[in-house]
Amino acid sequence: MPLSTKSGLPLRGTLFALLMLLLSSISPAVSPLHAAAPAALGKDESGELTLAATKALFDAHSAYFVDARSEYAFYVSHIKGAHSLSESRFDEQFADFRQKNSIETPIVVYCAEPSCGKARHVAEKLKKNGYRNVRVFTGGIIEWSHAGFPMEG
Amino acid sequence: MKRIAFPSPLITTLRVMLGALFIISGGEKLLDLKFFSLVIAEYQILPALVIPTVALFVSLCELLCGTMLLFDLFSRITASIMLAMMALFIAAMTNNLVRGLEHECGCFEFLSQWYGLKEEIGIGPILRDILFFILLLPVALLGSNRIPWKKEQG
Numbered sequence: 001m002p003l004s005t006k007s008g009l010p011l012r013g014t015l016f017a018l019l020m021l022l023l024s025s026i027s028p029a030v031s032p033l034h035a036a037a038p039a040a041l042g043k044d045e046s047g048e049l050t051l052a053a054t055k056a057l058f059d060a061h062s063a064y065f066v067d068a069r070s071e072y073a074f075y076v077s078h079i080k081g082a083h084s085l086s087e088s089r090f091d092e093q094f095a096d097f098r099q100k101n102s103i104e105t106p107i108v109v110y111c112a113e114p115s116c117g118k119a120r121h122v123a124e125k126l127k128k129n130g131y132r133n134v135r136v137f138t139g140g141i142i143e144w145s146h147a148g149f150p151m152e153g
Numbered sequence: 154m155k156r157i158a159f160p161s162p163l164i165t166t167l168r169v170m171l172g173a174l175f176i177i178s179g180g181e182k183l184l185d186l187k188f189f190s191l192v193i194a195e196y197q198i199l200p201a202l203v204i205p206t207v208a209l210f211v212s213l214c215e216l217l218c219g220t221m222l223l224f225d226l227f228s229r230i231t232a233s234i235m236l237a238m239m240a241l242f243i244a245a246m247t248n249n250l251v252r253g254l255e256h257e258c259g260c261f262e263f264l265s266q267w268y269g270l271k272e273e274i275g276i277g278p279i280l281r282d283i284l285f286f287i288l289l290l291p292v293a294l295l296g297s298n299r300i301p302w303k304k305e306q307g
Contacts, residue, residue, distance in 0.1 A: 070191070070195050070256050070257070071191045071194065071195070072188055072191035072192045072195060072256075072257055073257075075187060075188055075191055076188070088195060088197070088254065088256065089194065089195070089197070092201065
């Protein structure tokens with residue numbers, strides 16, 4: 001029996017990857033995605049998050065999720081635990097948001113889909129108001145719901 | 154001046170059709186007033202404090218006027234009230250369209266649920282409300298204002 005895979009990876013590496021996969025399935029807390037999440041937040045210069053990185057942040061409870069869509073859309077359905085800060089009524093809602101969140105809070109903003117633009121606008125407004133750790137989940141609620149991730153509403 | 158004569162069956166058909174439509178529209182709004190209030194808020198016309206009251210008033214008005222139209226109770230007055238409401242809806246939607254705002258119309262939510270039609274403000278919902286306005290006109294001008302049970306006694 002060969003001691004390495006076809007691609008040349010040592011058996012030890014393959015076993016380690018399998019072990020990590022097994023651990024990920026048992027607990028999200030030890031998931032490689034979870035470990036990659038802060039890195040994803042830090043490395044991506046555009047501030048945009050992929051579905052996997054967003055899910056990792058969600059599982060780790062390490063970010064405050066903000067829904068940039070209209071309040072009625074948020075009322076119908078949203079990412080579990082997310083809070084409404086709509087682009088259209090940002091000024092009305094921001095005072096309450098400010099009271100609840102310090103400027104250091106890691107924030108993930110999303111809207112409906114990559115083309116909706118509301119998430120980017122809200123992220124820009126938050127940055128202008130001093131929030132430094134703001135990222136946009138580009139895929140939005142459509143990608144999130146298609147992946148079968150937790151929703152409420 | 155000679156009045157345009159509308160056949161009675163046409164008035165009855167319009168009255169029943171529009172009455173049923175407004176009953177469904179008002180009823181569904183009453184079932185989820187929170188959603189309707191949030192849609193009204195999105196119009197950014199009214200102060201936040203009055204929005205829940207306006208949402209309740211509009212929903213009740215649609216339901217009540219729809220019922221009265223359906224049963225031919227004070228049809229002319231009822232149709233006139235609905236005409237005024239339609240004019241307000243058309244003005245509000247046009248105003249927001251001009252301002253470049255994109256949001257739910259808050260008109261006939263059941264249409265979007267049943268047929269998958271998008272109910273965002275736009276030229277479509279405005280034209281539809283103009284059509285309803287035109288259809289209400291004959292009822293408002295030529296409908297009956299008599300109370301049915303009094304008519305039977307006479």
